[in-house]
Amino acid sequence: MSLRDAINQFFTDARDIAQLVAPIAAVLGMLGLGIMYLGSSWPIVSQWKQDNPRAANQVVMGLLFIIAASSITTIISFS
Numbered sequence: 001m002s003l004r005d006a007i008n009q010f011f012t013d014a015r016d017i018a019q020l021v022a023p024i025a026a027v028l029g030m031l032g033l034g035i036m037y038l039g040s041s042w043p044i045v046s047q048w049k050q051d052n053p054r055a056a057n058q059v060v061m062g063l064l065f066i067i068a069a070s071s072i073t074t075i076i077s078f079s
Contacts, residue, residue, distance in 0.1 A: 022070035
């Protein structure tokens, strides 16, 4: 196996892993975001939101990053 083939195989494996992990992370992030917003009446969630006021913004930014990364890995083809 040449170096070029090894590099192509590495990036293909990385793309395949990213395409598998990104939707799972997006679903978990959306569930977490929903719990943060809808679970505000629960004392433990409301206390956590008071302690972490920027948490929702960070989750949304993370989700946007995941969507962008999965879109880029879908667009790029290593053939």
